[in-house]
Amino acid sequence: MNKFLLVLILVFVFGLNSANAQNFSTHQVKEGETIEAIAKRYFVTPFDIYSLNPDAKKGLKPNTILIIPISKSKPPKxxxxxxxxxxxxxxxxxxxxxxxxxxxxxxxxxxxxxxxxxxxxxxxxxxxxxxxxxxxxxxxxEENEATKTYTVLPKEGKWRIAYKFGITLEELEILNPEMGDVLKEGQEILVPNMEDEDTKEVDEQYSYYKVLPKEGFYRLKLKLGLDQEQLESLNPSLKELGLKKGMILKIPYSNLANGIIQADSNRINLADSISDFSTKNIVVMLPFRLNRVDFSTEDDTKNSVKKDPYLNVSLDFHSGVLMAIDSLKTLGVSLKVDVHDTKYQVSEVSKIIDDNDFENVDAVIGPLTPASFKKAASELRKYNIPIISPIGKNLQLHDNVFQSRPSDDLLKSKIVNFVRTDTLASNIVIISDSKHEDVSNSLKREFNYAKQVYSNKNKKSGEDEFFVTKEDIETNIMPGNNIVFLETKNGGFASNVTSILASLIQEENKEEEKEKIDIILVTTNNNSAFESSEVSNEHLSKLQFHFATTSKTYTDNDAFVKKYKSLYNITPDKSAVKGFDLTMDVVLRLVSSEDLYSSVTKAPLTEYVENKFAYKKKLFGGYYNDTVYLVKYDDLTIVEVKQ
The missing domain is CATH 3.10.350.10 (LysM domain)
Structure with a gap:
């Protein structure tokens, strides 16, 4: 090894040890001791100890030495x-x-x-x-707990509380595994048992930044334009704790989008903001097509339902609407709900509007199909009645139209921004089939240093054969971090590429002179190809497959899911959840603001079981949902990526 390099490494190591020596103590494990008992003794959490001693997760052995962080909580007497x-x-x-x-x-x-x-x-x-x-x-x-109960204040989100008590978001979530994704005013959670004068308050004049995995001061300098000294002056605890994933840092006010948290950017829980208890009139339009159902016998009715996809979707969506109505009643909301069958006919939409009094209607949800929705939006425009599309995209946004489904462009930009923000030192590869060459080229313009790989074509016919060889990919993968875009709608091609990529991941092995290779798979368009039976979920998990989506995956522990299963004896599908989420959002916006239009500024971001809504208005036109989720495969499940 170059001697000059060796000296630099030694200076760095000893300098690091000297700087951090005061932040830790050690503990020699005694026979029979548990991690919980040791954590309680030193006034820290088990997570704190595991983070510095990962091998301790396998079990404690007598006489081994544990590194113990200095507690942020009040020391016991x-x-x-x-x-x-x-x-x-x-x-x-x-x-x-x-x-x-x-x-x-x-x-x-x-x-x-x-x-x-x-x-x-x-x-x-x-x-x-x-x-x-x-x-x-x-x-x-003296008995003195490492944690204490804290009551969530109005508009207080997770990041505010993590910053206040000097812990990371992950540490807060480990202390409170059941606290949910969105905190409510008055909710009680556990926090470190610190003295009040040691806590920090969020300053509205600053922005805040959540530290990403593997980010150091050099990377933050490139991203934020702030060097280590500047960050430490704004965040004094950095000198003692060092940078940690999920840590919230105070920074000068910034208009940057990626990773920056504004002090006033919390999600709004509209259930805590109800101010109008007058009866609201909601209209729901769905293509049940009940005129096509054969009611002769029970079996005939069941067969009609099975054969008609529009009826199936409408029934599921309506079941979610009914669940929302029931939940809203428990909040004291008074509703008049009219449900109409559009029969999947534009003429029927006109008839419904002509035959009913819409002047006092507060909002219309639906219709589902594009032509019917376009007709309803146009007809209701003269009444200035807001109409919300549950599933439509690329709609003609009249000034009364709310497009609740985010656009495909937003999904693409979400994943592009993630890669741009989180991969300064990564090698980027773009793999696509011939039908997605335009997407590949547009990504190449975003990442001009990226390498492009295309599926092989038949030498005679020139047709795409939807496969690549291991050599095609391997020559473009580098030691260290790699981000790979895969752009296709072909399940066989997705299977071919993911299996090769998974085989290329390797751990460092100095004896065999192998360097570590990490690969993260992403796509700008998650579609049925990635859900094909040909594609291994184990490969997707190994590759930490990231993609943007309009809805996150809910859990069976969600209160809505439990109640739905108890009523219908089945797990709700996406249509049912969308019916619930959209109805809850529309009605809660109406009863917490003057009308649906003014709610856009009063409630910038709302979130429910599976969907979130952040409407923005076009300069000349209506409103579109401008928020999506970033998710990834993790241990065979899909989880949200916290940013």
């Missing part, structure tokens, strides 16, 4: 008592000192003098017989 049990006799040898004997028997020099009073007037001599006291030592630690 410890009282030590000594009870005399008896004496040992010690005959002084030549050159022995009182200090040496005190060290040998682990007693103080004062105690030796106390029980050998001649030592007060005389020096120690060879042959002196000393009484060595034997004490029973009892250490009493």
């Amino acid at each position: 410890t009282t030590i008592t000594k009870e005399l049990q008896g004496f040992k006799t010690h005959k002084t040898k030549r050159k022995e000192t009182l200090f040496g004997i005190s060290q040998q028997y682990d007693v103080s020099q004062d105690d030796l003098k106390k029980y050998n009073k001649f030592l007060y007037a005389n020096t120690l001599k060879k042959g002196d017989k000393l009484q060595i006291p034997i004490f029973k030592i009892t250490e009493v630690v």
Whole structure:
């Protein structure tokens, strides 16, 4: 190794150890000790200990040394008592000192003098017989918990509380595994048991930044334009704690989008903001096509439902609407809800509007199909009635139209921004089939240093054969971090590429001279190809497959899901959840603002079971949902990527 480089490494290592020595203590594990008992003793959480001692997760072995972080919480008071049990006799040898004997028997020099009073007037001599006291030592630690209960304040989100108590978002979530994605005013959670004067307050004049995985001061300098000294002056605890993933840093106010949290950017929980208890009139238009259902027998009815996809979707969506109505009633909201069957006919939409009084309607949800929705939006425009599309995209946005489904362009920009923000030191590869060459080229313009790989074509016909070889990909993968875009709608091609990529991931092996290779798979368009039976979910998990989506995956523990299953004996599908989420959002916006239009500025971001809504208005036109989720495969499940 280059000697100059070796010196630099040693300077860095010793400098790091010197700077951080004061932040940690050590503990020698005793027989039978548990991680919980050790954490309680040092006033930290088990997570704190595991983060510095990952091998401890496999079990504690006696006499091993653990690194213990200095607690952020109030230190416990410890009282030590000594009870005399008896004496040992010690005959002084030549050159022995009182200090040496005190060290040998682990007693103080004062105690030796106390029980050998001649030592007060005389020096120690060879042959002196000393009484060595034997004490029973009892250490009493005042019961004082490492955490305390904290009541969430109005408009207080997770990042605010994490910043306030000097912990990361992950640490807050580990302390409170059941607290949910969105905090409510008055909710009680656990936080470090710190003195009030040691907590920090969010300053509205600043922006805040959440530290991403593997980010150091150099990378933050490139991204934020702030060097280590500047960051430490704004965040003094950095000098002691160092950078940690999920840590919230105060930074000067910034208009940058990626990773920056504005102090006023919390999601709004509209259930806590209800101010209008007058009855709201909602209209729901769905293509049930009940005129096509054969009601002759029960079996005939069931067959009609099975055969008609529009009826299926409408019934599921309507079941979610009914669940929302029930939930809203428990909040004290008064509703009049009219449901109309559009029969999947534009003429029927006109008939519904002509035959009913819409002047006092507060909002219309639906219709589902594009032509019917376009007709309804146009007809209702003269009444200035807001109409919300549940599933439509690229709609003609009249000034009364709300497009609740985010656009495909927003999905693409979400994943592009993620890659741009989080991969300054990564190698980028773009793999696509011939039908997605335009997408590949547009990504190449975003990342001009990226490498492009295309699927192989038949040499005679020139047609795409939807495959690549291992060599095609391997020559473009580099040691270290790699981000790979895969752009296709072909399941076979997706299977081919993901299996090759998964096989290329490797850990560092110095004996075999192998360098570490990490690969993260992303796509700008997640579609059925990635859900094909040909594609291995294990490969997708190994590749940490990232994509943007309009809705996140809910869990069976969600209150809505539990209630839905108890009522219908089935798990709700996406249509049912969308019916619930959209109805909840529309009605809560109406009862917490003057109307749906004004709610756009009063409630910039709302979130429910599976969907979130952040409407923006076109300069000349209606409103579109401008927020999506970034998710990834993690251990065979799909989880949201917190940014």
